[in-house]
Amino acid sequence: MYDIPNLPYLYDALxxxxxxxxxxxxxxxxxxxxxNNLNEILEKINFQKNYTLIELVENIDELPIEDRGEILFNAGGVLNHNLYWKNMSQHRNNRPVGKLADAINKEYGSFETFKNEFIKQASLLRGSGFTFLVINHEGNLEIINTPNQETPYLYKLIPIMALDLWEHSYYLLYQNRRSEYINNFFNIVDFVEINKLYEENI
Ligand SMILES: [Fe+2]
Structure with missing residues (x-):
């Protein structure tokens, strides 16, 4: 059965x-x-393989066809939130560092342009979903939106930065002011963590 990492900071850190x-x-x-939903379904179908969550998504066609939708939704929910929590912190590491900084400058010209592009993509997402920075099949950076809990791993893209755009992420504090939440994400984003993921995966 799978588990989720502890939150890497206190509840009030952000x-x-x-x-x-x-x-x-x-x-x-x-x-x-x-x-919990994911573990429940896997128990129900007596799933025995020792896959990581990413391997589970990549090998989804080995699972019963009638359960694949629910498994992907919940496995995506776990993976997407693992990344979302990990890529924020109270440390104010909100400027790209290391090889990621170079890649952002190469792909987008400057951090400001990248940030504007990410914010623009996030504002274009309709309904519930995520905006991701991914490493694409060519090894380049790309900003994408996915609906609901769809994980980029389903398309063999490697997500290194995630912004949750479900209303449960912001509604208590921001109500309908979603763009304020999106902009403020850049105050608490942790590019040291994101760069680690980038350097591990290129
Ligand atoms: Fe969420």
Whole structure:
């Protein structure tokens, strides 16, 4: 059975940009909920393979066809939230570093252009979903949106930065002011962590 990592900071660490009540409910109820659902389905179908979550997604065609949708939704929910929590912190590491900084400059010209592009993509997402920075099949950076809990691993893209755009991520604090939440994400994003993921995967 799978598990979720501990939250790498206290519930109030992302204040004032994400309030502690939101972090608590989001982590303890939503994130944990995807995990519980996933484990329940896998138990029901007596799944025995020792796959990582990413391998589970990559080998989804080995699982019963009628359960694949629910498994992908919940496995995606776990993976997407693992990354979302990991790529934020209270450390204000909000400028790209290392090889990621070079790649962002090469692909987008400057950090400001990249940031504007990410914010633009996030504002274009309709309904629930995520905006990701991924490493694409050519090994380049790309910003994509996916609906609901769809994980980029399904397309063999490697997500290194995730912004949750479900209303449960921001509604208690921001209500309908979604663009404010999107902009404030860049105050608490942790590019040291994101760069680690980038350098591990290129
Ligand atoms: Fe979420």
């Amino acid at each position: 204040e004032p940009y994400i309030d502690q009540e939101t972090v608590k409910i989001h982590y303890e109820k939503h994130h944990q909920g995807y995990l």
